[in-house]
Amino acid sequence: MGEGLLDEVAQAEAEMIAAAATAVERHDDSQAYFDAVIAADQKVEPRDWMPDDYRKGLIRQIAQHAHSEIIGMQPEGNWITRAPSLKRKAILMAKVQDEAGHGLYLYAAAETLGVTREELVDALISGRQKYSSIFNYPTLSWADVGAIGWLVDGAAIVNQVPLCRCSYGPYARAMIRICKEESFHQRQGYEILHTLSHGTEAQHRMAQESVDRWWYPSLAMFGPPDTESTHSAASMAWKIKRHSNDELRQRFVDMCVPQAEVLGLTLPDPDLRWNAERGQHDFTQPDFGELMRVVKGDGPCNAQRMDHRRRAHADGAWVRDAAAAYAAKREKQ
Numbered sequence: 001m002g003e004g005l006l007d008e009v010a011q012a013e014a015e016m017i018a019a020a021a022t023a024v025e026r027h028d029d030s031q032a033y034f035d036a037v038i039a040a041d042q043k044v045e046p047r048d049w050m051p052d053d054y055r056k057g058l059i060r061q062i063a064q065h066a067h068s069e070i071i072g073m074q075p076e077g078n079w080i081t082r083a084p085s086l087k088r089k090a091i092l093m094a095k096v097q098d099e100a101g102h103g104l105y106l107y108a109a110a111e112t113l114g115v116t117r118e119e120l121v122d123a124l125i126s127g128r129q130k131y132s133s134i135f136n137y138p139t140l141s142w143a144d145v146g147a148i149g150w151l152v153d154g155a156a157i158v159n160q161v162p163l164c165r166c167s168y169g170p171y172a173r174a175m176i177r178i179c180k181e182e183s184f185h186q187r188q189g190y191e192i193l194h195t196l197s198h199g200t201e202a203q204h205r206m207a208q209e210s211v212d213r214w215w216y217p218s219l220a221m222f223g224p225p226d227t228e229s230t231h232s233a234a235s236m237a238w239k240i241k242r243h244s245n246d247e248l249r250q251r252f253v254d255m256c257v258p259q260a261e262v263l264g265l266t267l268p269d270p271d272l273r274w275n276a277e278r279g280q281h282d283f284t285q286p287d288f289g290e291l292m293r294v295v296k297g298d299g300p301c302n303a304q305r306m307d308h309r310r311r312a313h314a315d316g317a318w319v320r321d322a323a324a325a326y327a328a329k330r331e332k333q
């Protein structure tokens with residue numbers, strides 16, 4: 001083989017390597033593959049290439065969701081010792097325990113994106129990441145356990161059922177299991193309210209007073225109106241989110257109206273009425289100013305919830321140390 005030909009081969013090889021490196025750098029193939037997966041409604045899995053913003057957005061959303069499950073144990077945990085019967089106590093304990101489980105599935109799903117559990121927990125207790133603002137409201141009566149189950153878990157289901165089809169595999173699969181448990185939570189809350197509403201007059205009043213307090217904060221759980229929602233467009237394009245905040249809020253209202261009738265309770269909105277033209281209910285929007293104030297830390301229980309979480313984290317240090325020591329010992333054997 002002549003020298004000229006060898007040079008040509010070397011040159012061609014160098015060009016191929018450079019082209020491949022550029023393609024990898026620009027994620028040409030990977031981006032095209034990712035786009036095709038999303039377009040075909042298939043799942044993106046942890047080892048697949050994904051755009052940085054997709055990864056970051058998912059970590060933010062899944063972490064916030066996990067934190068909400070964990071902080072959400074507090075308002076209802078508050079009533080375990082005061083549940084009115086052994087049966088109610090057992091049911092409530094199981095429910096609160098489910099929420100811990102949801103937090104764990106979700107932290108595990110977030111970890112597949114390359115963050116550690118420690119980083120996630122630290123982001124919560126340092127206040128860098130948020131949790132759902134609904135849990136910054138107090139549980140003042142036993143009926144609140146019912147109202148939370150019916151309205152808060154109910155709103156969570158409306159939000160989360162479409163997430164079972166979200167494009168990120170581990171998140172979608174965690175949501176399937178979570179939604180099954182959430183529907184049990186919603187039913188147990190509904191049943192508590194139904195019992196109270198059809199009990200004595202004082203019990204009925206207690207149930208109504210609770211629904212009066214939880215209705216608008218529950219509507220606010222769907223987030224700001226579509227015109228002001230910051231994360232929605234990218235989330236929709238990536239098929240993480242499937243419906244807008246306003247669509248989901250409307251769906252929730254339409255679901256609650258007939259249920260409130262069966263409960264014999266009134267939703268505290270004088271302008272709530274069926275709109276035959278739209279085939280949906282007209283209703284009063286929640287106070288989004290209040291939502292933003294509570295998100296920013298000014299809700300009735302923000303400080304209490306965070307103090308409690310930090311204390312529980314510190315109290316659990318010995319358990320984490322013991323688990324780490326045990327794992328290290330097992331590794332040596």
Ligand SMILES: [Fe+2]
Binds near residue numbers: 069102178182
């Ligand atoms: Fe949950």
Ligand SMILES: [Fe+2]
Binds near residue numbers: 099181185
């Ligand atoms: Fe729940």
